Amino acid sequence: MxxxxxxxxxxxxxxxxxxxxxxxxxxxxxxSQREILPGFFNLVHVRNTxxxxxxxxxxxxxxxxxxxxxxxxxxxAVIFFLYRQCRTEERLKRLALSLIAGxxxxxxxxxxxxxxxxxxxxxxxxxxxxxxxNVADMAVxxxxxxxxxxxxxxxxx
Numbered sequence: 001m002x003x004x005x006x007x008x009x010x011x012x013x014x015x016x017x018x019x020x021x022x023x024x025x026x027x028x029x030x031x032s033q034r035e036i037l038p039g040f041f042n043l044v045h046v047r048n049t050x051x052x053x054x055x056x057x058x059x060x061x062x063x064x065x066x067x068x069x070x071x072x073x074x075x076x077a078v079i080f081f082l083y084r085q086c087r088t089e090e091r092l093k094r095l096a097l098s099l100i101a102g103x104x105x106x107x108x109x110x111x112x113x114x115x116x117x118x119x120x121x122x123x124x125x126x127x128x129x130x131x132x133x134n135v136a137d138m139a140v141x142x143x144x145x146x147x148x149x150x151x152x153x154x155x156x157x
Contacts, residue, residue: 005091006083009101010101014102014136017102017106017107017136017139029045043122044120044121046132048116048132065116072104076101079100083101090154092150093146093150096144096146099139100143105136106139107137121134
């Protein structure tokens with residue numbers, strides 16, 4: 001199995017995620033926001049102690065960062081195993097797993113460094129507000145969608 005796609009895509013996602021988070025850390029004070037597209041998009045600087053969409057966030061807990069980092073490491077092991085099982089022609093599935101791996105690595109780095117994840121993309125429409133997220137979260141979400149598409153395309157009708 002050639003791991004070039006996995007290494008390349010995961011590394012690119014990780015680099016872009018860390019770069020954008022570094023910009024936020026340097027130029028946007030914690031809990032501040034900058035309106036970019038009024039009524040639709042802000043840049044914010046918030047921290048997420050939980051997982052996607054702030055599940056398991058809130059309250060002080062010394063075990064939470066370690067547990068969530070451990071879950072991320074376990075998820076990366078599963079992703080590597082699944083990637084290894086892919087056939088060469090399963091390009092969409094390999095791309096999907098590579099995106100998920102890169103996103104998992106990006107948020108894992110934050111958990112190890114800070115015990116929480118830096119989020120900064122804030123979308124809303126009127127009273128409807130999406131929880132803030134980051135590049136790593138986008139990669140995981142897009143990767144999960146592509147993985148679902150790959151599974152649907154492969155399943156018999």
